[in-house]
Amino acid sequence: MARRRIGTGGTILGVALAAFMGWLVYTGGVQAGDSAADDNRRLFEQVHRLVAERYVEEISSDELYKMAVEGMLDRLGDPYTDFLDSDEWEQIRYSTTGNYGGLGVRINKQGDWITVVQVLPGSPGMDVGLLAGDRIVEVEGETARGWTSEQAVSVLRGPKGEPVNIKVGRPGVPVPLAFRVVRDQIQVRQALGVMLDGRVGLTSLRAFGRPAREELVGALDELVDQGAQGLILDLRGNPGGILEEGIAVADLFLPRGARVVETRSRIKAEAATHDAPSSERYRDVPVVVLVDGFSASASEIVAGALQDHDRAAIVGTTTFGKGSVQGLFSLQGANHVKVTTGRWYTPVGRSISRDRRVEGPAVLDAVSVNGAPITVTPATGEDDEPVEEFSTMTGRTVYGGGGIRPDLVVYRDTLTADEQVLRREATAAGAPPSQVVFRWAAERVQAGDLEPDFTLTGQMRDEVWEDLVEAGYEGDRELFDNSRNWIDYMMVSTLAIAGFGELVQMERLAARDAQVRTAVSLLRSVGPAGDLFAAVSIEAKRRESTEESTEEGN
Numbered sequence: 001m002a003r004r005r006i007g008t009g010g011t012i013l014g015v016a017l018a019a020f021m022g023w024l025v026y027t028g029g030v031q032a033g034d035s036a037a038d039d040n041r042r043l044f045e046q047v048h049r050l051v052a053e054r055y056v057e058e059i060s061s062d063e064l065y066k067m068a069v070e071g072m073l074d075r076l077g078d079p080y081t082d083f084l085d086s087d088e089w090e091q092i093r094y095s096t097t098g099n100y101g102g103l104g105v106r107i108n109k110q111g112d113w114i115t116v117v118q119v120l121p122g123s124p125g126m127d128v129g130l131l132a133g134d135r136i137v138e139v140e141g142e143t144a145r146g147w148t149s150e151q152a153v154s155v156l157r158g159p160k161g162e163p164v165n166i167k168v169g170r171p172g173v174p175v176p177l178a179f180r181v182v183r184d185q186i187q188v189r190q191a192l193g194v195m196l197d198g199r200v201g202l203t204s205l206r207a208f209g210r211p212a213r214e215e216l217v218g219a220l221d222e223l224v225d226q227g228a229q230g231l232i233l234d235l236r237g238n239p240g241g242i243l244e245e246g247i248a249v250a251d252l253f254l255p256r257g258a259r260v261v262e263t264r265s266r267i268k269a270e271a272a273t274h275d276a277p278s279s280e281r282y283r284d285v286p287v288v289v290l291v292d293g294f295s296a297s298a299s300e301i302v303a304g305a306l307q308d309h310d311r312a313a314i315v316g317t318t319t320f321g322k323g324s325v326q327g328l329f330s331l332q333g334a335n336h337v338k339v340t341t342g343r344w345y346t347p348v349g350r351s352i353s354r355d356r357r358v359e360g361p362a363v364l365d366a367v368s369v370n371g372a373p374i375t376v377t378p379a380t381g382e383d384d385e386p387v388e389e390f391s392t393m394t395g396r397t398v399y400g401g402g403g404i405r406p407d408l409v410v411y412r413d414t415l416t417a418d419e420q421v422l423r424r425e426a427t428a429a430g431a432p433p434s435q436v437v438f439r440w441a442a443e444r445v446q447a448g449d450l451e452p453d454f455t456l457t458g459q460m461r462d463e464v465w466e467d468l469v470e471a472g473y474e475g476d477r478e479l480f481d482n483s484r485n486w487i488d489y490m491m492v493s494t495l496a497i498a499g500f501g502e503l504v505q506m507e508r509l510a511a512r513d514a515q516v517r518t519a520v521s522l523l524r525s526v527g528p529a530g531d532l533f534a535a536v537s538i539e540a541k542r543r544e545s546t547e548e549s550t551e552e553g554n
Contacts, residue, residue: 086334132498133442138167193219201228208241208298213248230523240297265342287312288519296320304346321403323353350400431471441494
């Protein structure tokens with residue numbers, strides 16, 4: 001296949017995440033008899049002993065060994081190769097299964113307090129009567145004031161069947177309420193699906209854990225049974241997960257034998273090509289895949305495979321650019337090490353990996369692997385990494401390097417100037433609008449007078465304004481009214497999730513999402529047998545013309 005190297009000056013959206021793929025377990029050791037290795041081990045032990053005995057501050061031997069391991073991995077300059085202690089391993093185990101022992105509540109930090117955002121149906125939290133808006137003020141007799149979300153999660157999660165005693169503050173109740181909640185096994189859904197207009201089905205896949213394909217099939221089948229003639233697969237914010245799950249998801253949209261991904265490694269046993277193992281499940285149904293700068297790893301495998309095979313139109317912004325594969329190796333003491341063992345390539349041979357040691361505007365400012373932090377210095381300036389041109393199966397031009405580039409670039413809506421001023425001034429006054437709206441919504445939900453198809457009213461907006469002023473904001477009402485789109489978005493989102501769950505929230509926000517609206521418009525315009533890429537081309541030209549007209553007007 002002919003390829004031509006070109007330069008790029010494009011701006012790519014950055015993210016704050018890192019994902020991992022592939023599972024390998026290794027329990028071997030270093031072979032004896034290597035004199036050079038023996039000399040190095042003796043040298044290390046000498047330095048270790050001197051530091052342990054002579055360093056100005058006392059450091060335990062165990063801590064020194066751990067520092068040495070982490071230092072060795074850090075010198076590799078690879079944010080995806082990392083040492084994981086037992087707690088960090090537990091976080092990864094949870095992220096790949098969606099299972100944990102807990103209360104079944106979604107939480108967020110609101111001011112000084114951890115606040116319940118949603119109570120999952122059928123969960124222990126719902127059984128005892130926890131409500132969205134409850135502030136967790138005490139856990140096992142210890143105040144929760146000032147806790148981070150991570151601290152709360154580590155305390156509230158635990159073995160199935162083990163109780164935890166908490167106290168919550170509830171709007172309108174003068175004293176904290178005490179609850180004894182018995183933890184149960186909680187399965188967090190990875191795939192959700194809703195019908196938007198009787199013709200287009202929207203599915204959101206959050207991660208590629210073990211049940212990802214199974215859950216996605218359930219959501220997609222239900223939408224097709226309801227008459228969906230076009231499908232949207234939303235991979236925005238999906239950090240990836242297990243390699244095999246990514247292949248299994250791509251398989252749903254590709255014919256048997258179609259190449260999905262190739263992994264290359266200096267270890268022969270880990271280099272392989274992966275083809276679709278079964279017949280296409282959703283044949284002849286047009287598909288749009290939504291991506292953004294937080295779509296990584298297995299998300300990029302799926303988007304890249306469907307783009308290379310011209311099976312789906314990719315809409316949104318450029319993805320993260322994680323084109324490497326990690327192996328997870330078990331160590332003594334319930335520890336693990338995650339090591340980059342290879343790179344993966346799309347069906348036409350593209351590597352979408354970004355060199356994190358030579359960063360452009362796609363920066364990492366707080367990389368983490370499901371709770372395991374890795375520090376990466378943010379970069380500035382233009383992305384000067386070279387980009388290669390490739391051709392898809394039908395001859396369309398696609399690009400390698402620096403993530404999956406969408407067929408149609410569509411940005412999310414951003415705050416207007418007035419909305420930014422309101423957020424800045426209200427937050428400085430101690431009345432962050434998001435927190436004020438959440439407290440208002442929690443009281444509304446607990447009042448029990450809402451239906452899923454609720455309509456925002458002027459009275460509701462007046463209530464939020466009054467709460468904002470009561471919380472300390474001293475600005476004028478005109479700025480608030482000029483920020484109505486943003487305020488309304490937060491009101492709808494919070495009422496929906498707190499009162500009725502994620503499916504209602506997903507359905508209600510779709511009409512307020514520029515990327516979803518574009519995907520729906522594309523699918524409506526082509527129908528089940530139309531040329532989706534022709535529609536994408538027309539829309540791209542329309543947007544380009546609109547931008548040029550705007551520039552001329554300025």
